Amino acid sequence: MATEHSRTAARLMVSPAVILLFLWMIVPLGMTIYFSFLRYNLLNPGMETFAGFDNYYYFLTNAAFWDALINTVTLVVGVLVITVFGGIALALLLDQPFWGQGIVRVLVIAPFFVMPTVSALVWKNMFMNPVNGVFAHIAKSLGLQPFDFLSQAPLASIILIVAWSWLPFATLILLTALQSLDREQQEAAEMDGASVLARFWYLTVPHLTRSITVVVLIQTIFLLSVFAEILVTTNGGPGTASTNIPYLVYAQSLLNFDVGGGSAGGIVAVILANIVAFFLMRMIGKNLDA
Amino acid sequence: MGKITLSNVRKSFGEVDVIPSLDLSIENGEFVVFVGPSGCGKSTLLRLIAGLEDTTSGAIEIDGKDATTLPPAKRGLAMVFQSYALYPHMSVKKNILFPLKMAGMDPAEAEKRVANAAKVLNLTNYLDRRPGQLSGGQRQRVAIGRAIVREPAAFLFDEPLSNLDAALRVNMRQEISELHQTLKTTMIYVTHDQVEAMTMADKIVVLNAGRIEQVGSPLELYRAPANTFVAGFIGSPKMNLLGGAAAEQVGATTLGIRPEHIDIVEDGPWRGVVGLSEHLGSDTFLKVNVEGIGTLTVRGSGEIPQRHGDSIALRPQADKLHRFGPDGKALK
Amino acid sequence: MARKTTQTRKAVVTIAAWLIGIVIFFPILWTILMSFKSEGDAIKAPLAMLSSPWTLESYGEVQARSNYALHFWNSVVLSLGSTLLALLIAIPAAWAMAFVPGKRTKDLLMWMLSTKMMPAVGVLVPMYLMFRDLGLLDSRIGLVGVLTLINLPIVIWMLYTYFKEIPGEILEASRMDGASLRSEILYVLTPMAVPGIASTMLLNIILAWNEAFWTLQLTTSKAAPLTQFIASYSSPEGLFYAKLSAASTMAIAPILILGWFSQKQLVRGLTFGAVK
Incomplete structure (x- = not known):
């Protein structure tokens, strides 16, 4: 569908993007790989020595790594479950006719615009603080002992905060999908005697599959690298209870100044992400046929 | 001027030969219709002449100059597309003005040409509208207007009437024929409708599977079809075989x-x-x-x-x- | 087509929807309310807090204590700069992939998106060291580059899906009309794709405005955007609720307002054009 002229032009037009992304991917990654084989501490610059696989050995055998891995997965899956199911429920509700649709939609979408540092701080201090937080006030007024969310259930609290930020995204996409549902198809099914539940299961759910895929894909990309929320709430603690892999790598390299160890951790994170990406890409390759 | 010569033109997409090898000569001022069933390669042939596709081998000459590797912008041809392909964000006037602006024509002269074209095509009252506010027939006229202001060597039409309803189609058919009589510029017209071919053409080129089955005036093809394909394709209802x-x-x-x-x-x-x-x-x-x-x-x-x-x-x-x-x- | 819904049903849905809407919005609402209270009143129980007098003193203190205007300006420069730069690189690339597709176009798109999957921590150390050695730490120019690159795949993807909806015949028509490639993209494609480009821009501005990994790692003060400005409240000033609320309100207000006004375009953008 094109001539040699336009193909040449196309290659020329696409190359800046490709070259930049390639460099962006390969240069720092190459350096990370290089550092990961060095004994390299930021406090003793110029003292780097070759370390072989030591950094990997220490990183992978460190109990903190396994905690962080489990925490990362828990965080991603937890948020995905809450936002996808919550998003479907909310979208179904908001798709009904009611008074003030526009305003409610504005209210629901708002958390998406709140930067991670703000949402984390607001939740940490104004809501989850065991002394002055809204939850503590409510507990006290009910005669209950206030619950210290961030030290008693740090990971669950972070999941809650992150899910709050992403729920609007899921809801909006699913709502848009619902609104494009073929009404005549629904009516035909109703004429065929399908119950509300059957219609939901056989018509609505398949229709939503594509948008759920989009939600899962985009959110996973962002959820795998949740960082700011942890930094400003728990600093990964108590212990490693809320440390995920990005935070662990950050702590290793920039808090402990262990560049070698941090780099090894970074490479491990890249490998893990690639495993996830592989499956995700296959999934969207099928669903997002462009 | 508008003499177009194709020699040994071949086009293949990967393994598939869409046009196996074809020679054709189109004289200056002729109204030539490429007709054939869908998938016969007639649109591809037009796009090869336009320069929107590369020939796999062979040569295309326009007015005696080799144009085989020229990009479409340099061939001096104008094209009217099936979907009209108007620029939706520009007014009718800007649409018609666009090729002149691209050619860097003096604005006063360009304005004059647009006004002229609008008069010929009955578009004067619509110059400030957007394509979206026009009927199908009017859009078609804008597309033609955009083509004629450039005074091209030849006009290429790619099934221009297939999106119109039956009554409008007959009208536009006549308008295009009249336009040809006025301008006397070479026109190459692609259609799958043999009625359009019969009524408009000086010369019909019947294509089938990328091959030319027969070239001739409408009545020649009607009176003496060269083979069963042309016999079955030209004439309505179809010839009994x-x-x-x-x-x-x-x-x-x-x-x-x-x-x-x-x-x-x-x-x-x-x-x-x-x-x-x-x-x-x-x-x-x-x-x-x-x-x-x-x-x-x-x-x-x-x-x-x-x-x-x-x-x-x-x-x-x-x-x-x-x-x-x-x-x-x-x-x- | 629409069926008549009973008024009771509509009323029930209205109550439920409003209730949920308010619950979801509550943290933001609460923050805004609290920002207009004095420090002493802000830590009171909810009802006592609400009935306490309103004041602007927290805003004054935040302003006095830190340079909000600078951080705000940094956020604007970073998000706008990186978005415009990304568009500049992405429009030609998306044009090529949408209108001159080859066998490998889809693989190329997938690869671009996959660079987005690479966790930032994987390259944190070298990026940090490179920035340090090049003197780019705490500089806006370095961060604009990074934000451009991390959002580039998304920008290309979105533009690609928008461009795909534009009929190729129109671009061919412009070629027949004698347009050069530059004119084709500048006068025909870009104006036609304005809605798509606008929603791409919006989403990208929001993503860049709220980006909180690189902005936290690579800036400290001079080039720090609002994300960093707020993070500086994490401790021990976090306990000054009213000031924290005022700062937070100022950090999110610009994007919240922008987002609300452009909801429609945004939803289209958010879905990568995959959901219609």
């Missing part, structure tokens, strides 16, 4: 006879039963099941009484028989 005994009697593999060349008679060589009769008022088309031959389409006058189930006799006009050999080619 008969095999078997009927053909062997005249020493051919296939015998062709047009519906309008079969007379309904009291007594004739072919007898049959009317299957379907379509009374259009001016004409009547009968599908007649003839023993030993098959179903024949017959055209009768508007007010013949025959109906479904009637027995009738038919006589083909002897001088209007077309004989085709085993390879499908016409026998002399």
Whole structure:
């Protein structure tokens, strides 16, 4: 569908993007790989020595790594479950006719615009603080002992905060999908005697599959690298209870100044992400046929 | 000027030869129609001439100059697309002005040309509208306006009428013909509709599977189709093509006879039963099941009484028989 | 087509929807309310807090204590700069992939998106060291580059899906009309794709405005955007609720307002054009 002229032009037009992304991917990654084989501490610059696989050995055998891995997965899956199911429920509700649709939609979408540092701080201090937080006030007024969310259930609290930020995204996409549902198809099914539940299961759910895929894909990309929320709430603690892999790598390299160890951790994170990406890409390759 | 010569032009997409190898010469001022069924390569051929596709091999000459590798912008041709391809974000005036602006024409001269084109095409009152606010026929006229202001060497039309309704199609057909008579510029027109081909063309090029089946004036193709494909494609309703005994009697593999060349008679060589009769008022088309031959389409006058189930006799006009050999080619 | 819904049903849905809407919005609402209270009143129980007098003193203190205007300006420069730069690189690339697709176009798109999957921590150390050695730490120019690159795949993807909806015949028409490639993209494609480009821009501005990994790692003060400005409240000033609320309100207000006004375009953008 094109001539040699336009193909040449196309290659020329696409190359800046490709070259930049390639460099962006390969240069720092190459350096990370290089550092990961060095004994390299930021406090003793110029003292780097070759370390072989030591950094990997220490990183992978460190109990903190396994905690962080489990925490990362828990965080991603937890948020995905809450936002996808919550998003479907909310979208179904908001798709009904009611008074003030526009305003409610504005209210629901708002958390998406709140930067991670703000949402984390607001939740940490104004809501989850065991002394002055809204939850503590409510507990006290009910005669209950206030619950210290961030030290008693740090990971669950972070999941809650992150899910709050992403729920609007899921809801909006699913709502848009619902609104494009073929009404005549629904009516035909109703004429065929399908119950509300059957219609939901056989018509609505398949229709939503594509948008759920989009939600899962985009959110996973962002959820795998949740960082700011942890930094400003728990600093990964108590212990490693809320440390995920990005935070662990950050702590290793920039808090402990262990560049070698941090780099090894970074490479491990890249490998893990690639495993996830592989499956995700296959999934969207099928669903997002462009 | 607008003489276009194609020599040994071949186009393949990967393994598939869309146009195996083709020679064609289009004279200055001619109205040439490429006609054929969908997928016959007629649009590809037009796009090759336009420069929107590369030829795989062969050469295209425009006015004696080799244009094979020239980009479309440099060929001096104008094209009207099936979807009109108007710029939706520009007013009618800006749409028509666009090619002149691209050519860097003096604005005053450009304005004058646009005003002229708008007058010819009855668009003067619509110049400030957007394409979205126009009817199909008006959009078509804008597309034509955009093509004529450039005074191109030749106009290329890619099925320009297929998005219009039947009545409008007839009108636009006449307008384009009149335009050709006024401008006397070469026009190459692609269509799958043989009626358009017959009514508009100076020269028809019938294409099938990328090959030229026949080139000739409309009446040449009607009177002397070179093969069974052209015979079946040109003329409406289609020519009856008969095999078997009927053909062997005249020493051919296939015998062709047009519906309008079969007379309904009291007594004739072919007898049959009317299957379907379509009374259009001016004409009547009968599908007649003839023993030993098959179903024949017959055209009768508007007010013949025959109906479904009637027995009738038919006589083909002897001088209007077309004989085709085993390879499908016409026998002399 | 629409069926008549009973008024009771509509009323029930209205109550439920409003309730949920308010619950979801509550943290933001609460923050805004609290920002207009004095420090002493802000830590009171909810009802006592609400009935306490309103004041602008927290805003004054935040302003006095830190340079909000600078961080705000940094956020604007970073998000706008990186978005415009990304568009500049992405429009030609998306044009090529949408209108001159080849066998490998889809693989190329997938690869671009996959660079987005690479966790930032994987390259944190070298990026940090490179920035340090090039003197780019705490500089806006370095961060604009990074934000451009991390959002580039998304920008290309979105533009690609928008461009795919534009009929190729129109671009061919412009070629027949004598347009050069530059004119084709500048005068025909870009104006036609304005809605798509606008929603791409919006989403990208929001993503860049709220980006909180690189902005936290690579800036400290001079080039710090609002994400960093807020993070500086994490401790021990976090306990000054009213000031924290005022700062937070100021950090999110610009994007919240922008987002609300452009909801429609945004939803289209958010879905990568995959959901219609």
